[in-house]
Amino acid sequence: MINYKDLNQIKWNIQTTIASKVMGIATDKYLRLSPTSHTLGICKDSNKRLLYIHIPFCASLCPYCSFHKFLFDENTAITYFELLRYEMKMVYNLGYKFDSVYFGGGTTTILPLELSKTIDYAKSLFDIKEISCESTPMALKSLIEHNLHKKIDRLSVGIQSFNDEYLKQIQRYKKFGSAQEQYEKVKNAIGLFKAINIDIIYNYPNQSEEELSEDINTILSLKPNQVTFYPLMYSPSLKKTLTKQWGKTSDEQEAKLYKLILEKMKSMYTQRSSWAWSLQSKDIIDEYVIERAEYIGIGSGAFSFVGDTLYANTFSLKIYEAMITQGKLPITHNAVFPKRAIKQYRMTVELFGLQKSNEHLYFEELLLKLYGAYNKDAISAKGAFLFSVLMKEFYNGMDNVRATMRSKLKEEDGLL
Ligand SMILES: C[S@@+](CC[C@H](N)C(=O)[O-])C[C@H]1O[C@@H](n2cnc3c(N)ncnc32)[C@H](O)[C@@H]1O
Numbered sequence: 243m244i245n246y247k248d249l250n251q252i253k254w255n256i257q258t259t260i261a262s263k264v265m266g267i268a269t270d271k272y273l274r275l276s277p278t279s280h281t282l283g284i285c286k287d288s289n290k291r292l293l294y295i296h297i298p299f300c301a302s303l304c305p306y307c308s309f310h311k312f313l314f315d316e317n318t319a320i321t322y323f324e325l326l327r328y329e330m331k332m333v334y335n336l337g338y339k340f341d342s343v344y345f346g347g348g349t350t351t352i353l354p355l356e357l358s359k360t361i362d363y364a365k366s367l368f369d370i371k372e373i374s375c376e377s378t379p380m381a382l383k384s385l386i387e388h389n390l391h392k393k394i395d396r397l398s399v400g401i402q403s404f405n406d407e408y409l410k411q412i413q414r415y416k417k418f419g420s421a422q423e424q425y426e427k428v429k430n431a432i433g434l435f436k437a438i439n440i441d442i443i444y445n446y447p448n449q450s451e452e453e454l455s456e457d458i459n460t461i462l463s464l465k466p467n468q469v470t471f472y473p474l475m476y477s478p479s480l481k482k483t484l485t486k487q488w489g490k491t492s493d494e495q496e497a498k499l500y501k502l503i504l505e506k507m508k509s510m511y512t513q514r515s516s517w518a519w520s521l522q523s524k525d526i527i528d529e530y531v532i533e534r535a536e537y538i539g540i541g542s543g544a545f546s547f548v549g550d551t552l553y554a555n556t557f558s559l560k561i562y563e564a565m566i567t568q569g570k571l572p573i574t575h576n577a578v579f580p581k582r583a584i585k586q587y588r589m590t591v592e593l594f595g596l597q598k599s600n601e602h603l604y605f606e607e608l609l610l611k612l613y614g615a616y617n618k619d620a621i622s623a624k625g626a627f628l629f630s631v632l633m634k635e636f637y638n639g640m641d642n643v644r645a646t647m648r649s650k651l652k653e654e655d656g657l658l
């Protein structure tokens with residue numbers, strides 16, 4: 243729950259800088275993965291977790307994106323989907339149970355038939371209630387032709403901007419069409435899927451409030467079920483190149499644009515996290531990290547969090563294939579966290595999801611109160627901005643992990 247009374251107080255100040263630096267230091271300290279032969283054990287409870295499935299292929303690569311992905315090759319991708327299903331069976335054999343599946347990418351919808359088979363297989367093994375997929379605007383037509391709108395409950399489509407100039411800058415205009423064309427594609431898909439989310443990036447260098455305001459007006463006329471606004475993030479591995487090509491992003495402008503999002507979106511949408519808004523309050527699946535303390539990830543470059551341990555699957559497609567073929571889970575690295583760090587992580591995630599935390603971390607609570615992150619029993623607008631900034635830092639930390647794991651790909655796979 244959020245209280246917008248302090249909306250005008252959203253700004254980037256010294257406390258925001260300190261909080262973001264502290265988060266940066268914490269992620270650097272804890273998100274250090276070591277090689278391990280330790281793997282997931284037999285599941286001893288009957289909890290239903292979330293199954294995350296990573297599809298690391300894209301038809302072309304966007305210059306700002308630091309997620310784990312390769313340029314699409316059909317044969318490699320078909321083999322990969324087969325291996326994924328083996329891995330799913332291994333997790334099933336260990337006794338894990340799932341009620342929802344989140345396909346993340348990459349472009350999860352790049353081979354609709356394989357995706358469809360994989361969904362069917364997951365449903366045959368587990369009692370799955372909800373399927374979410376990330377995708378691009380190009381996939382919508384073929385998903386509908388393959389009847390996948392009947393199998394996917396929530397489809398998240400990366401739009402990034404409804405401004406043609408920004409689409410050209412981020413090299414998506416030629417690949418995915420003009421803003422108008424993308425608008426039409428999404429419009430035709432709304433209503434067919436149970437829920438459509440669109441991803442928008444804001445705070446491009448020199449982006450004005452008028453420009454973002456136009457994007458939001460377009461969104462309000464399109465009325466997707468959910469919208470996620472990501473602040474533009476220069477991951478540490480891409481920062482130098484992007485700053486040179488596009489210029490620096492401004493923290494102060496990020497705060498102004500965040501305030502504008504809250505001001506305009508709250509008239510029609512309900513805020514579900516510091517970044518996500520939904521039109522209806524039901525039928526929407528939140529980003530998986532908010533709802534679930536534990537999840538299992540399958541596929542190359544997927545992470546699992548169980549107990550006090552973060553496990554990482556190999557980022558190498560060759561090693562992935564070799565391990566699965568030998569009947570081994572493809573986990574190669576892990577990090578074990580102290581109890582307090584887990585509580586702090588859960589607290590950040592709960593607050594990012596605009597839920598008051600149940601972690602009883604009194605010192606952190608005091609700091610947040612002094613910052614003005616709460617307004618009576620609700621999260622304040624200033625607090626929502628702070629949690630957006632902290633989540634951005636956490637994403638940076640995960641980008642560092644991905645960059646380290648991917649730096650070995652040249653020797654492991656002979657490719658990048
Ligand atoms: C893993 S991507 C998958 C989306 C899909 N492949 C596409 O590009 O349409 C999920 C979302 O992360 C966001 N994203 C990726 N890189 C980002 C960056 N550097 N800064 C901010 N948001 C980013 C984009 O909004 C993107 O739609």
Ligand code: SF4
Nearest residue numbers: 300303304307347348
């Ligand atoms: S933004 Fe989406 S399409 Fe572009 S490289 Fe990243 S995952 Fe692939």
